[in-house]
Amino acid sequence: MTITEKPQQQYKVIGTRPIRHDGLEKVTGRAVYGADVKFPGLLWGAVLRSPHAHARIKKLDVSKAAKMPGVFAVMTGADLVDLESKLVDMGEEIDNLAYTTKKLMADDKVVYKGHPVAAVAAVDLNTAQEALKLIAVAYEPLPVVLTVEEAMAPGAPLVLDDLVGEHLTGEARNTNIAKHTRYEFGDTAKGFARAAVTVERTFKLTMVHQGYIEPQNATAQWNQDGKLTVWTSTQGAFNVRDAVASILKMPESNIRVIPLEIGGGFGGKIPIYLEPVAAVLARKAGRPVKLVMDRKSVFEATGPTPGGTIRVKVGADSAGNITAAEADLRYEAGAYPGSPVGAGAQCIFAPYRLPNSRIDAYDVVVNKPKTAAYRAPGATQAAFAMESVVDEVAERLGIDPLEFRLRNASREGDRRADGPIFPRIGNVQVLQAAKRSAQWNAPLGAPSAPHKKRGRGVANGFWFNGGMKSSCNLAVNKDGTVAMVEGSVDIGGTRASIAMQAAEVLGIPAEDVHPTVGDTDTVGQTDVTGGSRTTFATGYAAYLAATNVVKQMMGRAAKLWEIDESGIEFKDGTFFSKSDPELRLTFKQVAEKLDETGGPLSATGTVNMRGAGGAFSTQIADVEVDTETGKVDVLRWTVVQDVGKAIHPAYVEGQMQGGAAQGIGWALNEEYFWDDKGNMHNSSFLDYRMPTALDLPKIETVLVEVPNPNHPYGVRGVGEAPIVAPVAAIANALRDALGTRFTETPMKPSRVLAAIKGGTLDGAATAASSNGASRRGRR
Amino acid sequence: MPTVFVPVPLRRLTGGEHRVTVPGATLRELVANLDARYPGFAAHVTEDGRLRPGMAAIVNGEATVDGLRTPLTEDAEVHFLPAVSGG
Numbered sequence: 073m074t075i076t077e078k079p080q081q082q083y084k085v086i087g088t089r090p091i092r093h094d095g096l097e098k099v100t101g102r103a104v105y106g107a108d109v110k111f112p113g114l115l116w117g118a119v120l121r122s123p124h125a126h127a128r129i130k131k132l133d134v135s136k137a138a139k140m141p142g143v144f145a146v147m148t149g150a151d152l153v154d155l156e157s158k159l160v161d162m163g164e165e166i167d168n169l170a171y172t173t174k175k176l177m178a179d180d181k182v183v184y185k186g187h188p189v190a191a192v193a194a195v196d197l198n199t200a201q202e203a204l205k206l207i208a209v210a211y212e213p214l215p216v217v218l219t220v221e222e223a224m225a226p227g228a229p230l231v232l233d234d235l236v237g238e239h240l241t242g243e244a245r246n247t248n249i250a251k252h253t254r255y256e257f258g259d260t261a262k263g264f265a266r267a268a269v270t271v272e273r274t275f276k277l278t279m280v281h282q283g284y285i286e287p288q289n290a291t292a293q294w295n296q297d298g299k300l301t302v303w304t305s306t307q308g309a310f311n312v313r314d315a316v317a318s319i320l321k322m323p324e325s326n327i328r329v330i331p332l333e334i335g336g337g338f339g340g341k342i343p344i345y346l347e348p349v350a351a352v353l354a355r356k357a358g359r360p361v362k363l364v365m366d367r368k369s370v371f372e373a374t375g376p377t378p379g380g381t382i383r384v385k386v387g388a389d390s391a392g393n394i395t396a397a398e399a400d401l402r403y404e405a406g407a408y409p410g411s412p413v414g415a416g417a418q419c420i421f422a423p424y425r426l427p428n429s430r431i432d433a434y435d436v437v438v439n440k441p442k443t444a445a446y447r448a449p450g451a452t453q454a455a456f457a458m459e460s461v462v463d464e465v466a467e468r469l470g471i472d473p474l475e476f477r478l479r480n481a482s483r484e485g486d487r488r489a490d491g492p493i494f495p496r497i498g499n500v501q502v503l504q505a506a507k508r509s510a511q512w513n514a515p516l517g518a519p520s521a522p523h524k525k526r527g528r529g530v531a532n533g534f535w536f537n538g539g540m541k542s543s544c545n546l547a548v549n550k551d552g553t554v555a556m557v558e559g560s561v562d563i564g565g566t567r568a569s570i571a572m573q574a575a576e577v578l579g580i581p582a583e584d585v586h587p588t589v590g591d592t593d594t595v596g597q598t599d600v601t602g603g604s605r606t607t608f609a610t611g612y613a614a615y616l617a618a619t620n621v622v623k624q625m626m627g628r629a630a631k632l633w634e635i636d637e638s639g640i641e642f643k644d645g646t647f648f649s650k651s652d653p654e655l656r657l658t659f660k661q662v663a664e665k666l667d668e669t670g671g672p673l674s675a676t677g678t679v680n681m682r683g684a685g686g687a688f689s690t691q692i693a694d695v696e697v698d699t700e701t702g703k704v705d706v707l708r709w710t711v712v713q714d715v716g717k718a719i720h721p722a723y724v725e726g727q728m729q730g731g732a733a734q735g736i737g738w739a740l741n742e743e744y745f746w747d748d749k750g751n752m753h754n755s756s757f758l759d760y761r762m763p764t765a766l767d768l769p770k771i772e773t774v775l776v777e778v779p780n781p782n783h784p785y786g787v788r789g790v791g792e793a794p795i796v797a798p799v800a801a802i803a804n805a806l807r808d809a810l811g812t813r814f815t816e817t818p819m820k821p822s823r824v825l826a827a828i829k830g831g832t833l834d835g836a837a838t839a840a841s842s843n844g845a846s847r848r849g850r851r
Numbered sequence: 852m853p854t855v856f857v858p859v860p861l862r863r864l865t866g867g868e869h870r871v872t873v874p875g876a877t878l879r880e881l882v883a884n885l886d887a888r889y890p891g892f893a894a895h896v897t898e899d900g901r902l903r904p905g906m907a908a909i910v911n912g913e914a915t916v917d918g919l920r921t922p923l924t925e926d927a928e929v930h931f932l933p934a935v936s937g938g
Binding site for chain 2: 159160166238239240241242252253254255256282337338339340342412414415418444445446447448449490491492493494495535536537538539602603604605680681682683789792
């Protein structure tokens with residue numbers, strides 16, 4: 073279902089659902105992924121990883137491995153240049169180069185289980201893995217810190233001896249708090265004093281992984297002239313190139329990064345892990361080297377999204393207006409600074425207009441893998457806390473939860489709690505559409521068995537979306553088709569959504585634009601496919617390139633008709649003479665005459681975008697709880713989202729459904745299961761329980777089109793906002809079903825069952841709300 | 852004159868002031884004038900003559916793409932916030 077704010081221009085291509093250009097290759101298995109890369113003389117690499125979450129390396133001897141037959145190269149941290157501590161912009165990631173290098177391969181200390189210690193290149197994978205067994209490492213285990221509470225406690229063991237924290241009082245040493253920042257407006261004490269109802273709760277979340285199917289991989293090959301080529305699975309070829317150049321201290325122009333098809337990323341394939349390792353091994357071996365992670369390494373040593381602790385306090389007056397809100401967010405950064413707590417802090421109150429607010433955010437290092445982006449990084453955790461508390465405030469005031477959200481909804485011109493003024497946003501329109509949605513107005517229905525209970529929950533979520541740099545090249549073929557090379561790795565059908573924007577300008581079918589994802593030597597700088605920016609920014613680049621093509625084609629038509637270019641106009645794929653109605657040529661007809669009118673015709677579009685326009689996603693969850701087993705079934709789900717303008721509605725719906733599905737997994741089952749030594753005990757897809765199609769209902773979508781004024785077609789990013797609300801929506805549905813307020817993820821059967829039986833399990837805070845389910849009057 | 856919303860960690864430099872008005876036709880001029888009035892301010896938001904990596908300057912509600920060269924109007928509203936990374 074699509075709701076358009078007001079009638080817009082009628083489009084020929086935009087808003088249609090053509091078959092994706094890369095569909096055939098993908099469904100026939102011909103698409104090339106990183107693991108498919110093969111060359112004559114290719115060696116296999118393998119990485120030795122730390123068995124300890126925190127230990128000093130007392131001795132590292134690779135000599136036996138180096139002498140093993142079939143081994144061509146061995147590397148350790150000593151093969152990477154010791155870079156200075158300096159923050160660099162990696163395009164959607166800000167990294168400290170020194171820590172990035174140490175993360176790639178430890179120097180004298182390992183700081184998480186799975187931390188690379190050494191790597192080998194050999195004739196085949198078995199030989200490489202056998203060689204790893206010959207590497208002798210003597211560790212001195214150190215005390216581990218695994219939670220923000222442990223890490224922030226006085227006298228806690230230090231994860232990083234050299235960390236200089238940025239605290240409110242200035243720089244701090246001997247700390248695990250990498251950063252503490254605060255946002256503050258108004259006077260929260262006065263605001264809470266005016267409140268008729270105040271709710272304060274603390275929430276705990278565990279680390280979860282993006283769960284992409286394709287593991288990280290990288291293949292590196294050096295030419296005799298010192299140039300390096302890297303094939304990899306990444307969300308951004310250019311950020312890989314720039315990062316590898318910084319780490320290997322070589323010019324960017326000497327590195328070509330070829331991005332292959334990507335089997336999922338969700339933010340987790342923005343950082344680098346294997347590329348410099350493959351490059352160093354290949355340089356030492358004098359042959360190309362390929363590395364592919366196994367699933368255990370993906371879980372243990374790539375970047376999940378953080379767990380942590382969030383305290384939220386919200387007060388509202390008797391009329392249902394929020395008078396004040398406070399939040400304290402403490403996120404696990406992993407072993408190196410850089411959790412998404414900043415984004416969480418900036419998002420947590422975004423759906424609300426608040427007269428008084430205060431937010432504290434702590435980035436805390438712990439002995440776990442360095443976290444990475446995961447779809448709206450940091451915002452899902454924040455929304456779990458805020459949307460749960462908002463629900464409880466509404467319940468105590470006896471106000472419908474959607475009505476309470478609408479009453480307090482942020483609008484264009486409101487000041488966000490982190491400072492800036494909102495531009496045009498669709499928050500109110502999304503909430504209104506949720507209120508009108510079929511699910512919200514349908515009865516919940518009776519439980520399917522006497523021992524089951526049903527509940528409905530709703531939650532709202534916000535994500536900023538990104539702009540940044542993108543490039544697109546177009547070349548017109550003489551048959552009237554157009555070859556497109558664009559710099560964004562295709563995730564979620566972005567080849568199609570970018571090509572469609574060019575096709576709309578050119579007045580030709582989407583199928584007549586043939587998109588190719590370029591590499592760092594074939595297209596201009598393009599930032600990562602991330603931040604929900606690709607259809608917005610690279611699509612804009614395609615729009616500009618196509619507009620340039622039309623202008624040039626007008627010149628070609630003018631030549632054919634021997635009239636001045638100013639006498640020609642272009643509409644719906646046809647060039648017209650303004651004065652002679654007989655003179656009209658289609659785009660294809662002008663293309664057929666390219667050789668006669670000047671030869672090849674191509675154009676480039678480049679952008680550095682701002683004004684992405686944020687997105688809101690309200691979600692409705694109907695659940696049924698088995699009170700004998702604690703299992704929660706999702707019966708029905710609706711995602712309502714402000715999508716700006718849906719270029720390819722099927723792919724927008726897919727993003728909304730995918731975000732909801734991942735959020736449901738996060739809510740109900742997914743967690744890193746740790747022991748007290750920092751070992752993960754469920755590092756396989758058998759034990760790390762992600763939802764399958766059998767676990768989920770058909771997820772309904774309502775696309776609310778509130779156009780972004782900063783894009784010619786009104787595009788807003790759609791990929792991240794839909795993962796923000798689901799965890800809270802499930803928690804609110806469980807409260808409705810059981811009368812229990814869950815404050816800890818995942819809300820797995822054992823936790824739900826414990827809450828049903830006694831309400832005493834950590835995370836099931838029942839004391840303040842154990843008076844039974846709050847059936848709302850309309851059902 | 853542009854209005855600068857002072858980040859909480861930097862209010863120790865401004866004597867606790869939340870908002871200050873500072874002249875500047877560009878972000879670079881504004882930062883220079885801020886630093887003249889509140890010594891140390893520039894070091895927190897810039898590095899090597901550019902915005903610090905990880906720091907976003909928000910002018911009239913939008914993150915700048917021209918960095919310190921961003922032109923400012925008399926009524927501009929400027930925030931210095933941590934850059935947000937997406938996934």
